[in-house]
Amino acid sequence: MDKIFSRALAPKIFVNREVLRPDYIPEQLPHREEQIKSLGMIVSVALQGERPSNLFIYGLTGTGKTAVVKYVLKRLSDKSLEFNRPVKWFYINTRIDNTSYRVFTRIGELSGLKLPFTGLSTAEVYKRVRDFLDSEKRIYIVVLDELDFLARNESDEVLYKLARINEDLTKAKVGIIGITNNIRFVENLDARVRSSLGEEEMVFPPYNAIQLEDILRERAKLAFKENSVSEEAIKICAALAAREHGDARRALDLLRIAGEIAEREQAEKVLEEHVYKAYDELEKERVIQLVSTLPFHSRIVLLSLLKMESEGVNVTTGELYMVYREISQKLGIDPVTQRRVSDIISELEALGILSARVVNRGRYGKTRILKITVNPSTLIEIFIQDPLIRDYVERELENLLTTELQDSYNTQTIDL
DNA sequence: CTTCCACCGGAAGTACCGGTAA
DNA sequence: TTACCGGTACTTCCGGTGGAAG
Known part of the structure; x- marks a missing residue:
């Protein structure tokens, strides 16, 4: 025990692993200069006591939307204090506060209003928050992140009320920033909301491998001891993440896990092999997550x-x-039709669990050739957990239960 | 050039479930 | 408590298709 604890007290590799966590906002945001600038321009009018245009931000996960918004607004409110032109901003994640009631209570809470957490109608909460905000001459900016997590009618209600709140305010002014991963989100929004909120729009493109490398290097400097990450490790993290739509969050996750693995193995340095192991670990997690929520027949098809x-x-x-x-x-189950299985195959393909290549064999028809693209031993682990399938697997697939397959499926090395 | 295989995949409809408004 | 709605899982029916074989 003593050994374990003292090792934990004297980490060999990490200095500060927090900077690799997804919610960390760094001092530098490489390759987002343009977005920072245009967002800065939009919100800067707040310093003149004007309401900034409402704004929608789109971009896939891990493209820096949240980071840029927090980064800019933090600096804006610092500046506003300096010049005594109060600007206050609220960050609300609608994945957590996923009803209009909760959004308004959260705004109230963040602005310092005491609200009973139950017993009021949404309208009453709205009224109290509105009056509270209006008690001072001030600019407020409300950020609603992950808007797609609000149910359809909820998002209409929240956004509609927020968009019109200025009509009821005499002293204060409120600007809104909506963030979404889903470009199509805005399409099925109430038309009135769309027009009042879409005054400005910004799109965050995915990062490419080279940009990801810069981001990783920047963070690695803070997270790790000097010279304890190999250049190759960073390149591979970036390349692996770039392969799946340039998700910086994923790249950072990879690097963090790789670091943890290296630390566990008491290595001096984070090396390529650690990144590959980290990748396999994350991939396994993903597959387990995916397969465990699959409908029953999909599992049988996979089996x-x-x-x-x-x-x-x-x-x-x-x-x-x-x-x-x-x-x-x-197994004593009613099978579904071939048509349905055909759809199940397409679904599994979309989830990246298998690949389906359409081939024409002329006289011998047209069909799809199927291949599993995830580690089979992970699948077996999952199937063993399922009481209905378990017996079958143990009886018919005992050859797969051995370890021979285990290692043959490791991540193929990628070409840098 | 035609045929024809072994599927693909669209359209329309049913059954069921969980959640919500009345 | 109940009627209703929307989403998911599945059917049934069927027209469409690329290219080896004839």
Whole structure:
């Protein structure tokens, strides 16, 4: 124990792992200069006592939307204090505060208003918050992050009320910034809301591998001891994350986990191998998450494919369906139709669990050739947990339960 | 050039479930 | 408490298709 604890007290690699966490806002945001500038221009009018234009921000996960907004608004409010032109901003994540009631209570809470957490109607909460905000001449900026997590009618209600709140205010003014991952989100928004909130728009493009490298290097300086991350490790983190739509959050996760693995192994340095291990770990988590929420028949389809692959053949839809029926019968379940299985295959493909390549074999028809693209041993682990499937797996797939497959599926090295 | 395989994938409809408004 | 709504999982029916074989 003593050894373990003293090791924890004297970490060999990390200085501060917090800077690799997704909610950390760094002092530098590489490759977002442009967005910072235009957001800065939009909100700067607040310093003159004007309401900034309402704004919608789009961009995939890990493109720095939240970071840029927090970064700019933090500096704005600092500046406003300096010049005694009070600007206050509220950050609200609608994944957590996912009803209009909670959004308004949160605004109240953040502005220092005491509210009973229950017993009031939404309208009453709105009224109290509004009056409280209006008690002073001030500019407020409300940031609503992950808007797509609000239910459709909820988002209409919140945004509509917020958009019109200025009509009821005499002293204060409120500007709104809405952030969403989903470009289509705005399409199915109430038309009135859309027009009043979409005064300005910004799009955050994904990062490419080189930009990700810069971001990682910047953070690695703060997170790790000097010279304890190899250049290759960073490059691979960036390349792996760039491969999936340039998600900086993912790149940072990879680097953090790789660091933790390196630390656990008591290595001197974070190396390529640690990144690959981290990748496998994250990938495994993802697969478990995905497969465990899959509908029952989808799992059986996957199980069928697994069985066939273990027998080593090119699997087509038709053959898969045969095996699927066979397994269903053994398990005593009603099979679904081939049409449905065809859709299930497409769904699994979209989730990245398998690949389906359409081939034309002329006289012998047109079909899809199926391949599992995740580690089969992870799948088996999951299937073993399922009481209905478990027996079957133990009986029919015992050859897969051995370790022979385990290592043959490691991440293929990527070409830098 | 035609045929024809083994599917693909669109359209429309049913059954069921969980959540919400009345 | 109940009627209603929207989403998901699934059917049934069927027209469409690229290219090897004839």
